[in-house]
Amino acid sequence: MSRDLLVIDKVTKRFGGLKAVGGDAGLSFSVPEGTFLGLIGPNGAGKSTTFNLISGVLKPTSGAVILDGKDLSTARASEIASYGLGRTFQTPRAFPSLTVLENVMVGADNEGETLLSVLRGGWKARERALRDKATEVLRRVGLTERINDVVANLSGGELRMLEVARQLVRDPKILLLDEPTAGVDPSLQAKLSRILVDLHAEGRTLVVVEHNLHFLLQIADSVVVLQHGELLSKGTPSEIKADEKVIAAYLGADHAA
Ligand SMILES: Nc1ncnc2c1ncn2[C@@H]1O[C@H](COP(=O)(O)OP(=O)(O)OP(=O)(O)O)[C@@H](O)[C@H]1O
Incomplete structure (x- = not known):
């Protein structure tokens, strides 16, 4: 069993x-390294608040959020990203007038770039390496053909993929996605689902908050169901599908089979 x-x-x-x-x-739950956790619940269940608590945007009233041994409840937002947490937003935040590739390159960490390395021309090698890495993450999210397009020309679904790429280029230990299927048409949802399955297969740790229960039940390892801010149920997708409390509160009797 991997560590939490x-x-x-x-x-x-x-x-x-x-x-x-x-x-x-x-509320208590944990996410073992390399696993894919889905967080679901009806409107007002507390998903966004929980997401914001995990990403450090909100501080808990009590209790703690621990990432890789570090307590995020007391950390500043800028420190949290450096602890290895990557997150997307419900409203994509890319720069509309830059190209897809440029957006991913500016999202990357420029650590290691010193004035001396710039003067020595080290930035050229660094820029090449960054370009290669950005190109690779864009391939993984299916945006290779859009690489030189300006972001203003992307569809809603493509913007969501770009958000994922902007996080992946930073190599986060854990990637949090906020409602990735919102505003995404069904054909792109299937593509998104394949991308998440691939990222999971590469060993990434994923936490995905969704309204769309069926999307998550097909691809997550485990699911946490919230209701009125509290944990209604947690388990594997098959356990969740069979849970009477979830069926009554969320799925409806016609999903009980
Ligand atoms: N900043 C805030 N100030 C006051 N109440 C808030 C705030 N943010 C959330 N709430 C309340 O906390 C509860 C949980 O809201 P939250 O947005 O986390 O739920 P959710 O599951 O994400 O809902 P939705 O699916 O509609 O986005 C709701 O009653 C909401 O009105």
Whole structure:
């Protein structure tokens, strides 16, 4: 069994008097390295709040979020990215007037680039290496043919793939995707699902928040179901499909077979 890369430990989040996540006892689950966890729940269940707690945008009211042994509850947002967490946003954030390739290149970490290396022409080698890496991640997300197009010309689905590429180029230890199927037509959803399966097969650790339960049940290793901010169920996709509580709350009786 692989070690837990991400641990959500008795986390609660309140907004004023509202218990958005965790109720009184707190929400707990963990994500072993190399696994693919899906986080689902109906509107208002606390998915986005949980996602923002994991990515450090929100701090828990109580409890802790531990990534690779580091407590994110006390870290600054800029530190969290350096701990190896990559995340996409529901609204893609690419630069519209740059090309697809340029967007991925500017998203990469420029660590190691010093004034001396620039003066010595080291940047040329670095730029070549970065270009090669960006080209490779764009191939993996199926955007090779769009590489020199400006981002303003991409479809909604292609923009989501670009967001994934912008994170992958940084080699995150864990990749969090926020509603990747939102606004994506069914044919691109199938492509997206294959891309996620491939990333998982490469050993990446993935956490995907989705409304679209059926999308996740086909590809995730395990699923956490939230309801009213609390854990309704967690298990493998087959366990989730058979769980009476999930069927009653989310799937409806016609999915019970
Ligand atoms: N910044 C905030 N201030 C106050 N209440 C908030 C805030 N963010 C979320 N909430 C409340 O917390 C609860 C959980 O919301 P959250 O957005 O996490 O749910 P969700 O499962 O992501 O819903 P959806 O699928 O509709 O996006 C809701 O009752 C919501 O109104």
